Amino acid sequence: MNRLLLFIAFLSAGLFTRAIAQPSAASPATGAQPKTAAPAEKPVPGSRILNIDSAVTTHAEVTIKGQRIPYEATAGTIPVWDEDGKPIAGVFYTYYQRSDITNRDSRPLVISFNGGPGTPSVWMEIGYTGPRRLNLDEEGYPIQPYGVKENPYSILDVADIVYIDPVNTGFSRTVNKDIPGSKFFGVNEDIKYLAEWIATFVSRKNRWASPKFLIGESYGTTRASGLALELQNAQWMYLNGVILVSPTELGIDRSEYVKTSLLVPYYAATAWYHKALAPDLQKKDLTDYLPEVEDFAVNELIPALAKGGFIDSAKRQALAAKLARYTGLSEKAVLQCNLEIPTHFFWKELLRDKGFTVGRLDSRYKGIDRQDAGASPDYNAELTSWLHSFTPAMNIYLREDLHYHTDLKYNMFGPVFPWDNQNDHVGENLRQAIAQNPYLHLLIQSGYYDGACDYFNAKYSLWQLDPSGKLKDRLHWEGYRSGHMLYLRKPDLEAANENLRRFIRESTPKPGEAAKY
Numbered sequence: 001m002n003r004l005l006l007f008i009a010f011l012s013a014g015l016f017t018r019a020i021a022q023p024s025a026a027s028p029a030t031g032a033q034p035k036t037a038a039p040a041e042k043p044v045p046g047s048r049i050l051n052i053d054s055a056v057t058t059h060a061e062v063t064i065k066g067q068r069i070p071y072e073a074t075a076g077t078i079p080v081w082d083e084d085g086k087p088i089a090g091v092f093y094t095y096y097q098r099s100d101i102t103n104r105d106s107r108p109l110v111i112s113f114n115g116g117p118g119t120p121s122v123w124m125e126i127g128y129t130g131p132r133r134l135n136l137d138e139e140g141y142p143i144q145p146y147g148v149k150e151n152p153y154s155i156l157d158v159a160d161i162v163y164i165d166p167v168n169t170g171f172s173r174t175v176n177k178d179i180p181g182s183k184f185f186g187v188n189e190d191i192k193y194l195a196e197w198i199a200t201f202v203s204r205k206n207r208w209a210s211p212k213f214l215i216g217e218s219y220g221t222t223r224a225s226g227l228a229l230e231l232q233n234a235q236w237m238y239l240n241g242v243i244l245v246s247p248t249e250l251g252i253d254r255s256e257y258v259k260t261s262l263l264v265p266y267y268a269a270t271a272w273y274h275k276a277l278a279p280d281l282q283k284k285d286l287t288d289y290l291p292e293v294e295d296f297a298v299n300e301l302i303p304a305l306a307k308g309g310f311i312d313s314a315k316r317q318a319l320a321a322k323l324a325r326y327t328g329l330s331e332k333a334v335l336q337c338n339l340e341i342p343t344h345f346f347w348k349e350l351l352r353d354k355g356f357t358v359g360r361l362d363s364r365y366k367g368i369d370r371q372d373a374g375a376s377p378d379y380n381a382e383l384t385s386w387l388h389s390f391t392p393a394m395n396i397y398l399r400e401d402l403h404y405h406t407d408l409k410y411n412m413f414g415p416v417f418p419w420d421n422q423n424d425h426v427g428e429n430l431r432q433a434i435a436q437n438p439y440l441h442l443l444i445q446s447g448y449y450d451g452a453c454d455y456f457n458a459k460y461s462l463w464q465l466d467p468s469g470k471l472k473d474r475l476h477w478e479g480y481r482s483g484h485m486l487y488l489r490k491p492d493l494e495a496a497n498e499n500l501r502r503f504i505r506e507s508t509p510k511p512g513e514a515a516k517y
Contacts, residue, residue, distance in 0.1 A: 140488030362483020
């Protein structure tokens, strides 16, 4: 999830807790199948000391596309070492591998991250690709009782998956408070230590022969883009695919007027969803309507805004009329913004007369502020809803199903600031990785209602990624009628996972197919 979200007050990090495995029956709250847990040390009541190199393994099954898939799930930690070989942190992970596979040389491995940069991989693990999914209604809103159930759309039928929680997220922590955060908390520091950690994981699990894929969401896309090159250049590990879900700007430069112009199609999608448009636009299907707005943003608005305050007054008025028509705002409001509509103002203004705000990460969600006046919402309605449902579900799942018993708090948002954003060139890093590796393909997935990592800025990044145009046959984009977590809406969950299957299949070379131009 985008780093701008981390407005939550972070509590100070505790020390590690020992993970304990105990055999138990299936949890009634989760509906999971009975499992057996691997032996582990006896619990130390109240202990906050963790063996930073440990694991707990359980076994279960899930039905995917009508087929019963047996698998084992390993929850544990692997150390991060410094230059002298001393452990400085423990990174928590959960690893799912299909257990009826005897030869994993051709079995794809998907390496998964979320964003923040201070969030763990909980969101995609129990929301998107994993074998268990939290209880939600079909549009993604919380349901009680909390817990998880089988995910019939998981990609575990075609690939094994490891979900990784970077330092200070989830259960991952430094070994003591004297380890400086500067070793971990920055664009390039994050990429460097995680590349080392991934190489260790792949070696321990004997997965060097496997086709490998990175998938990241939000800031996880910054991470995954940088890792694609770092893994090649520093670990000599070559990937088959990178999947960016709700991507950031990837360090690709764009002027403010370009950035704000590219937001207009997102505003148009949101206005369409909330039925705030004129009848002739409202009657169109969303994907039939948006190309018109995209054309306006690129071919009319960007060139006009490049003239700044010297836009002809008649042209300014005509642009304001079009912006109002496409965004659902008034011409007066658009002109007061000098044709560049701030996101916070849009979230507050669109439904102001109805007494609601719209969500930042998913504008389908509505909020209620203390007063209708003001320039921005009081809170993020969508994030509140997600924390409402994901937090209890993940704690139940890790402790009751995966038998990872600990007194440590699972950090949904962890203390990772100050974060060093200097020298962010991950878009160029990704381009280099794709150019150097003929096997490597890219897929971008975006939600039309995402206002933090909007879909049209993602398209723009795709266009700018390779100025030569020589790589574009390996670069792909998909749009969904959801927001930042595009998988929360059930129809999109099913479609997006099916598209992941196809991408994995098409990005895995045929036997004997060489990596060459």
